[in-house]
Amino acid sequence: MADAFTQEIIRSKLLAITGEMGTILARTSMSPIVYEVLDFACGLTDATGAVVAQDNGLCLFTGTFQPQVASILEKFPASSMQPGDIYMTNSPYGGGTHNPDIALIMPIFFDERLIAFGISVTHWTELGGKVLGSIAPDSTEIYQEGLQFPRLQLYTAGEINRAIIDIIEANVRLPLMSIGDLNAGVAAVRVAERRVREMVQRYRTDVVLESFEAIMRHGEEMARRALETIPQGVFEASDFIDGDGITEDSIPIQVKVTIDGERFVADFTGTAGQTAGAINCSRGALLSACKTVFKAIIGPQLDSNEGLFRPFELVAPDGTVFTAVRPAPTGWYYEASANATELIWKALAPVLPQSLSAGSYLSLCAYYIGGQHADGRYWLLTTPQDGGWGACADQDGESSLIATTDGDTYNYPAEVIETAFPLTMLSNAFNTGNPAGHGRYRGGFGTVREYRIDAPNGGTLMASMGRSVTPPWGVDGGSGGATNYYEVERPDGSRERGGRTSNVELGMGDIVRIVTGNGGGWGKPSERDPAAIARDLADQLISREDVAQVYGGGPA
């Protein structure tokens, strides 16, 4: 029998194990995207795949573990598994996200009994396919997006399947780095196995398994209690995804959220079909997107486990832009994924002011600026950009913050960029040149980053900036914010502007301006505290004209 103290000790040990998995993964990986962007996740599930502890660096991985372990169990029954096995999958259609995110799953045995799985997911920098990095913004089929690992057995009782390694080495552009990432993922699940076995050795199998149950029951209890306290009913929202990278057509999306005390159901029926471009997400990523906002409502700092998400139900037909099926490309899946999160958020923000803000700049706004040095070497700046978040019911929105899909993700300093690339950064400033999301509380400001191209050979710009047409939404009379866009200014003063692009040619002296949107406002501008208006004016965040036109006069 596991007493309350032992249960709590086991809970903290499980979190320490997933934390240690993450440390080892980041330490062993050779890819900057892993150790800098934290584009990985680690976890432990019970023998059925139910998550008991999780450590993720990005929101994008909130809900993918369970469907991934389930997909492996479907192909390899538990009875066929043995100690030392490690399984591998990256299928977006089998619970995953996009091809470069590789899941490794290790069954953990004690006394010949399967008791748990360790899982690690790592974004490999290179997986082959159409372009370096494997996620082309203009791909139209998954076959252009690098290798697919259709639920493989990488290790059998500790013996590696060498053929898989040979195939990887022959098909990726940076085999050393990709194999390094593979090894990092293996190291992570192996430390999970060792630590879980140590724990079972000390506390006994039944006590540990009972604690797994208790942890999930506790998560469920926390979720149910929180659900009881929030408004019940049916809440709907609709919006648009601005272009898929192939065309600029608006893609209609919608959700109906039903909260009835017991359950929290998100129904995406009515959302447009999957698109030709790579911004689609699949069901596993959609589940993550939904769980992200569900957790934000239930308790942002609670531990993620299967129990916490038990009251959540997803309804969505296959083949939509949120539930893409083969052979839809999903390389830039986080664009649709971000929209899915924000759709539920939009439906509920008016009734959950304690948990949710108004609409944000939403899109990760990732861009690549690159080219070739005189000696032939390539250079490439790859980065997302922070932007404006929506106002809250009781305070202004935050400015220049990374999008919902990410998390503890850092922006790139000017001094580092100028050392590494033939670029000069002319600004890193608030987006005060475009309308703010005015309101009783004001939306946060996006960021304007300007890069001057100093490379004599020029270069190219590739960008995927959503919310480039439909501005961030306000709540309760707050005005909408400003959209995201890139702009290229030529030395002759001419300008070219857009949202998603796979190729803008850049010449020496051109200025690339990446402008992220301003978040939506909350409440009527006429209700804004005059002192706050005066402060914004003194801070030069708003103009005298804003004061006259939006706030009807100005501070006393």
Added chain:
Amino acid sequence: MTGSLRVAIDIGGTFTDAVVYDPMTSRVTEAKSSTTPDDFARGVFDTLDVSAIELTSIAQLIHGTTVVINTITQRSGVKTALLTTRGFRDALQIGRGNRPDMYNLRFHKPEPLVPRRRRFEVDERMRVDGTVERPLDVAALVELAERLRNEQVEAVAICFLHSYAWPDHEREAKSALAELLPDVPITCSSDVCREWREYERTSTAVLNAYVQPILESYLGHLDETFDELEVTDRRFVMLSNGGSATFEFAKAQPIQLVESGPAGGIAGALAIGAQIGESHLITLDVGGTTAKCSVIVDGEAAISQDYRMEWTPWSPGYPLRIPVVDIVEIGAGGGSIVWFDDGGALRIGPMSAGADPGPACYGKGGTAPTITDAMVVAGILDPASFLGGRLTIDPALARTAFEPIAGRLGLDLPETVSGVLRLFGELTVEALKLVSVRRGHDPRDFTLIAYGGGGPIHAAHLARELGVKRLLIPTFPGTFSAWGMLTSKPRLDLSRTLVLPLGDAPASRRNEIFAEMQHESECTLVAQGFEPNGIQHQQAIDCRYHGQEHTVRVPSNTSDSEDAFATRFHELHRKLYTFSLEQTEIELVNFRLTSVVNAGTSPEGGTLPQTALGATVERDVIFATGECCAVAVHQRSALPGGFESAGPAIIEESSSTTVVLPGQRFAIDRFGNILIHENRMIGKECSEIG
């Protein structure tokens, strides 16, 4: 100078401690009085009063102060302005744009300490190679100075791009402004940090400017009073890097005092390690609200340049690029509250009853059960002698506080507090693992050194769980940081970002860079009155493989060939990251120079009695292990060097209580330290509870 005494004064949250060392007699004494937050200097003089020493007999005084950290946490610094390169006015507020509290969709960063209306852009631009793209517009500073004067700005920070390597524009702007605003202190980012990444450097400069007038007036006030009382002018402060510096240095770089107190503890651990011949130590400092851990490997404390003020797992905090002893802190201390969450799980902390109202047993109105209350119920803390009688505690209140917890769990009080102590131990062990196992160290190679009021109480259980070689409780654990300050040496850590491929940096180039840094270091130390021939320098270079972002700190020698240096880097990279990339170009990023001044003798422990008075009493104690038995209670002041005994035992002294578990042995070494080992022999008979 008439006397020979060396005195350390450490301001803590509750008490201001003094430790006095007399090198003539080797005698060490301690004194305490209440901290006086309204005027910290008063507490300093109160404590000196309590210590009853002749102030004129002080030969050297070293001060650890919380003034800097308190000024920041209470946001009571001065009205500060910031000058930036044009286009970068908002860099301070944009920060790194990260959201550590990633599921919080109402997340806000910490407010910048300089609002946008006091952030000004200046026309100037340095390129990364040191060429000037746009000269500094000095003329425009006249108008700006007028504005700053009108707005009654009390301090100015300046951060221009690439000033870590090319500080000329910052210095030009500073000297122009200094003439226009002679009464306003100005901090250039390059004065306090010579590393790249503009946000972190700006933040460092802003915080330095923000606290500078406050610390200047505080130390100035101490100076005046000491002068009046004819106290020695050899006055030093404890820096966050574990070394010391003069008051004058501190007034220019006050931000270096941010972790002044905790750094004293690390200095003390290093000194004890040297005395007992132990080069691998894990330190544990348990106070009222937190437990702090750090690690010493090969006789060197880990110093980090990546400190974040007010960092939590949910907040990015304010970065400070200054050398600070690398401490992992968790929200678990004596005041941590035991509670049930909404889902019915038992939790400890991070909320704390603090010093006011404090644990329930203090009888100051607190009713929430805390770890200290559990200690009282368990019989580990003696109500009669708690904190040397400075505080009276009521065990009945502690029991009352725990009754609802026991009731809900369906357990009796002994079972409950034993479980709580076990859980508390586990939480703390995880923090100890973060600095040891998770950094690739094997705890079996380490001695755990525990101090702070709570360290010695919990450490025996933690030492066992972690599996360290042995546990050491120093003399005066409750004032150990102050004791450590007495052992610290004047120290300066310099760093320079200079991104160079190793191929472009042969030994001659590297030595040239270090020679410049060494010259600067010596000038700074000599200006503080230290002898140049007592200074010892140590070099290191942060390196990485081309294309990486993170770096590895590699020790460097003047005689290193490129190959020898590269080999050392590959080896260290393998040790830390499990792989090396021998074909990839190595990039040098930061050059680091540590300079230490060899000072006089250090105290060795405390003053020991010659014969044991013996354990006078026994009392029933409940341990975290679930055991319960009658335990011998010793007075530490009655235990001479060489004394040895089997656990279980309780050793009491005025500032702390040491617990020795059943199955452990303890001994007093010649310095007065308590050494605790696991012992496979059967100790005293104990019964399992529950």
